[in-house]
Amino acid sequence: DVKVTQSSRYLVKRTGEKVFLECVQDMDHENMFWYRQDPGLGLRLIYFSYDVKMKEKGDIPEGYSVSREKKERFSLILESASTNQTSMYLCASSLIQSLNTEAFFGQGTRLTVV
Amino acid sequence: KQEVTQIPAALSVPEGENLVLNCSFTDSAIYNLQWFRQDPGKGLTSLLLIQSSQREQTSGRLNASLDKSSGRSTLYIAASQPGDSATYLCAPAGANNLFFGTGTRLTVIP
Numbered sequence: 001d002v003k004v005t006q007s008s009r010y011l012v013k014r015t016g017e018k019v020f021l022e023c024v025q026d027m028d029h030e031n032m033f034w035y036r037q038d039p040g041l042g043l044r045l046i047y048f049s050y051d052v053k054m055k056e057k058g059d060i061p062e063g064y065s066v067s068r069e070k071k072e073r074f075s076l077i078l079e080s081a082s083t084n085q086t087s088m089y090l091c092a093s094s095l096i097q098s099l100n101t102e103a104f105f106g107q108g109t110r111l112t113v114v
Numbered sequence: 115k116q117e118v119t120q121i122p123a124a125l126s127v128p129e130g131e132n133l134v135l136n137c138s139f140t141d142s143a144i145y146n147l148q149w150f151r152q153d154p155g156k157g158l159t160s161l162l163l164i165q166s167s168q169r170e171q172t173s174g175r176l177n178a179s180l181d182k183s184s185g186r187s188t189l190y191i192a193a194s195q196p197g198d199s200a201t202y203l204c205a206p207a208g209a210n211n212l213f214f215g216t217g218t219r220l221t222v223i224p
Contacts, residue, residue, distance in 0.1 A: 106157050
């Protein structure tokens, strides 16, 4: 089975801190994604990557950056955390760029910024 | 931009009932459509993937249909069980993204 693992289930950070969310997949998938999920808004795409060192902005990239130095790992970085970034963050991966294959999600990271 | 709507937002049924969850989307130019379930505070679990060329896909008690031209998909759950209680999300796929609605929260009452 495909496994997508996010480094933390719960995080509490202070306003202004630099925050790293890590995601690792074990199936050699090309594509990796970061979403955030908020009540009433559904899942929204922050960034995605279709190859090592490649990244594309999603719908809501402001305040975030990403890093993909290795194929299996995709990191989401909050440069200076703010309270409006309190959310559930979900990482996903899929095999090929056209998304004609199944996407798999991690267990989520609940981030609270105080 | 793709807009996804799931109706109803919440549904409560007695155990054993068959039920249908509805999903509509505005842009029919999709690669595929995936159904997920999400338990409270958890990530998404993939249930079914329907390719854009397919009309239907089945897995156990689940059956999903896709009518791409009308922008509709349904998820049929047969003989519902309390363990089916969760939020169900449909996600049509574009070239580089999955688009999500806010889901249907299902409660199956024992």
